[in-house]
Amino acid sequence: MKVIEYNSSKPISEEVVDLLTEVSPFLITQFEDEESYKISFIANTIEEFENFFKLITKLGFDNNYEINEVVDRLVKHPIKNFNLTEKDNWKLFLQDIDVSNDFKIIMPWSNCTSKKFIIINPSLAFGTGHHETTLSCLRIMNKLRNEEFYVESMVDIGSGSGILSLFAQLVFSCCSLGIDNDNEALNQGYSNKKLNKHLNGSSIFIQSNKPIINRKNDLVIVNISIDYIKEHLEFILNNSRNGCYFILSGMLFKDFRSLKKILDKFNISLDKVYYLENWITLGLVKNV
Numbered sequence: 001m002k003v004i005e006y007n008s009s010k011p012i013s014e015e016v017v018d019l020l021t022e023v024s025p026f027l028i029t030q031f032e033d034e035e036s037y038k039i040s041f042i043a044n045t046i047e048e049f050e051n052f053f054k055l056i057t058k059l060g061f062d063n064n065y066e067i068n069e070v071v072d073r074l075v076k077h078p079i080k081n082f083n084l085t086e087k088d089n090w091k092l093f094l095q096d097i098d099v100s101n102d103f104k105i106i107m108p109w110s111n112c113t114s115k116k117f118i119i120i121n122p123s124l125a126f127g128t129g130h131h132e133t134t135l136s137c138l139r140i141m142n143k144l145r146n147e148e149f150y151v152e153s154m155v156d157i158g159s160g161s162g163i164l165s166l167f168a169q170l171v172f173s174c175c176s177l178g179i180d181n182d183n184e185a186l187n188q189g190y191s192n193k194k195l196n197k198h199l200n201g202s203s204i205f206i207q208s209n210k211p212i213i214n215r216k217n218d219l220v221i222v223n224i225s226i227d228y229i230k231e232h233l234e235f236i237l238n239n240s241r242n243g244c245y246f247i248l249s250g251m252l253f254k255d256f257r258s259l260k261k262i263l264d265k266f267n268i269s270l271d272k273v274y275y276l277e278n279w280i281t282l283g284l285v286k287n288v
């Protein structure tokens with residue numbers, strides 16, 4: 001594989017990333033690294049870059065300043081081997097994640113041969129699977145599957161990169177609805193969906209800063225913050241069916257006591273508690 005990489009003070013807008021990925025075979029990753037963004041264009045061969053440069057000149061995006069700026073930068077930087085042994089390569093730190101012996105989250109450049117995986121392209125939206133709050137949600141879903149919990153429909157509130165929606169599709173073959181209030185995150189959800197055409201079920205991503213729940217949902221995951229949970233828990237519980245499973249994440253252990261007091265007011269049972277570093281994630285069932 002080949003790569004062109006450069007640093008930029010601002011990321012490429014999602015519209016331009018979408019457009020470029022439509023007209024090229026590139027995988028584009030953008031990663032915030034202290035003060036700047038590391039931007040990488042990954043392709044299989046040098047010819048793919050050359051063909052892209054010819055195509056972009058022919059298509060002519062004269063009126064689009066941003067596309068021309070990106071292409072200008074691309075031609076100025078060398079095409080290098082995509083080399084995961086380089087000492088300063090941040091991608092080395094983002095390795096595949098084994099959620100269990102069966103299921104993996106893999107990076108787009110992974111050479112993992114597992115059959116049961118989702119691909120997540122690390123980008124500006126939260127959710128590569130490396131953060132404790134995400135990992136615990138993935139592990140609880142895996143556990144539920146082992147316990148033969150049946151999920152036909154799930155909601156992923158604060159969907160970010162779409163990782164939890166796509167993982168739910170992988171383990172339950174279900175329909176997932178991802179909700180995020182950030183438009184960039186929704187675009188990332190759709191880009192990652194494109195990388196995971198092998199999954200059964202379906203995912204859609206919708207912009208909203210309030211929960212969207214219905215009585216068909218078997219599983220609801222919220223990975224945002226303790227404040228979001230405190231504000232919306234009552235609505236979520238009142239609009240879901242008995243037996244629905246909830247995974248609540250994004251909370252620090254110090255918030256557990258105050259959250260427990262709130263949970264005790266509802267007819268729900270605490271089923272699982274995952275504690276990673278200082279973060280806790282809860283699995284709860286709405287009682288019949």
Ligand SMILES: C[S@@+](CC[C@H](N)C(=O)[O-])C[C@H]1O[C@@H](n2cnc3c(N)ncnc32)[C@H](O)[C@@H]1O
Pocket residue numbers: 125126127128129133134137157158159160161162163164179180181182185208209210223224228250
């Ligand atoms: C901690 S990230 C979780 C991302 C991903 N689900 C994961 O588990 O890695 C939280 C996400 O919630 C989104 N978010 C924050 N406030 C929100 C709100 N009021 N409504 C919907 N989404 C929100 C953020 O944009 C962000 O993508």
